[in-house]
Amino acid sequence: MNETCLDAHIHLWEYCLFHALPSLASSSCLEEIESVMRGDTRGEWLLGVNFNQESIEEKQIPDRFLLDRWFGDKPAVIVRSCLHLMIMNSQAMQRLGVYQESGLFLEADVFAMLNRLLPELPCHPRDIVERGWRQLQAEGYRRVIDMAMDKAKRGLFYQPDFYTVDWDLLDEALGFKIFLDGSLGARSAALNAPYSDSPGSSGCLNYEDQALQRLIGRVHQRGKPVSCHAIGDRAVAQFLRVIKTTRHPLDRLEHVQVATLAQLDEIARLDIAVCIQPCASGELSWARQRVGEARLPSSYAWNLMRERGIRLLAGTDAPVDRVSPYYAAQLADRQEGSHHLDYQYVIDLFSQSNWDFYGWEPGSASQVI
Ligand SMILES: [Zn+2]
CATH class of the missing domain: 3.10.310.70 (Diaminopimelate Epimerase; Chain A, domain 1)
Incomplete structure (x- = not known):
């Protein structure tokens, strides 16, 4: 274990807090x-x-x-x-x-x-952050990117790397985080066709196209990219419609757990980075009922994304999933077909590709505390 990893999608305060409780x-x-x-x-x-x-x-x-x-x-x-x-x-x-x-x-x-x-809380937030950061270093990380920083949490860290949901923090942020849909677990991720285990529901989009276009345009005008949470193929479709009208080279898509082949090709063609969570492969045991057999091959399809030439980044979404990059790599390596990624390929995402995307020297440390 001598790699220096960068987690490109973590919830930093919540991770530290969960580690302390x-x-x-x-x-x-x-x-x-x-x-x-x-x-x-x-x-x-x-x-x-x-x-x-x-x-x-x-x-x-x-x-x-x-x-x-x-x-x-x-x-x-x-x-x-x-x-x-x-x-x-x-x-x-x-x-x-x-x-x-x-x-x-x-x-x-x-x-x-x-x-x-x-x-x-039973102990001081600064102690909670220090303990959490020490644990992240023990897990192999030198740097992490928080995905939902707001003003209440910002004061708990020294100079964190983050995407924000707060306009007042945008100048300091890597970009703006936007949730296009929900999750497969809660059946709130927006799907093109209904959920296979609940034919009456197909999730929902949080924005109308025009409102999303205005929102992303506003972020781009401030010279910053967006990071868009899109789990279902209807959310991915919406992102692709809107991003053709306004663009920053570092715009990111998060999760992309259900997508069509045509969408994957379009993402590759537009050179949009997708931050995947290899440890989300663990959800396949129950998510297969949500998406059904027809959509399964292009769901959680990290290998397809790789083959189609999509620029991949890797995050853990901790504390939602386990934080270890090695656990994520093992889990993806155990999957088959379109869901598979080689162990070393995943480690390389954490220890090389993530750093390259931001032009950061691998191993340069976060100033979390
Ligand atoms: Zn997340």
């Missing part, structure tokens, strides 16, 4: 979750992260009522591993000044609530 990843039932959370006696709040209902016996998402029963008037919060869902008990909601009958919060609300939790 009790993980529920290996809890196998609700009872264990309760005892892991109760076991952290550092602060007043009881926090548990990396929760996934698929890995517990009950296959159930706890709600506010269960957390109230467990923890009474101690504020308690559980965050799902995907970062798209969190659960709070009554006391936690009251302390943060929010309310949901079920205690469930979704999508952008999760990031907002995590920011509000900052003053309540």
Whole structure:
């Protein structure tokens, strides 16, 4: 392990935070979750992260009522591993000044609530960042790119590399992050044809073409590229329509988990970099039901992208997925056909291609702390 890796897509604060809080990843039932959370006696709040209902016996998402029963008037919060869902008990909601009958919060609300939790954490955010950064170095990284920096998080780091969702931070940022659609897990990724396991739904786009065109044009006018989250083939299609009208050479597409062959060729022709998450290959076990057999060969199709001549970058999306580049390389290497990438090819993405894209000297360190 002597490569110097660059993670081109990470959620830096959330990674550091998850690294510092009790993980529920290996809890196998609700009872264990309760005892892991109760076991952290550092602060007043009881926090548990990396929760996934698929890995517990009950296959159930706890709600506010269960957390109230467990923890009474101690504020308690559980965050799902995907970062798209969190659960709070009554006391936690009251302390943060929010309310949901079920205690469930979704999508952008999760990031907002995590920011509000900052003053309540059991240790100082700077210590959390230092510990997280040390762990990233131990995993083989010298530099990482955060994908959703905002003003609340910016002050926690010295000079991080980041894409932002905040206009006020754009001058300092590598570019602007735009979410075109959602995720396959939540069936909110925008597909051209309906989900194979839910024929009534095909996800949705977050923008009309014209609004997206104006937004991207505004970013380009400030001399910055965009990084567009596009998971479904309808989102990829929209990106391709719009990017023909306004362009920066470093525009990036993120994820591209479902695409058509024609789209892949078009991405290659337009020389748009795609940042893939090789560790997302682990989703194929359940995602194949979402996309169906017909779309499967061109879904999570890293090898097809490579063959078609697309410029690939690699990220882990940690803490949503595991942070290790070696784990990502192993997982992609185990896949077959269009989903496969050689182990060394993936390592080279992290240790060479990512650096080349930004013209950075491989191994030049992030000024995170
Ligand atoms: Zn992400």
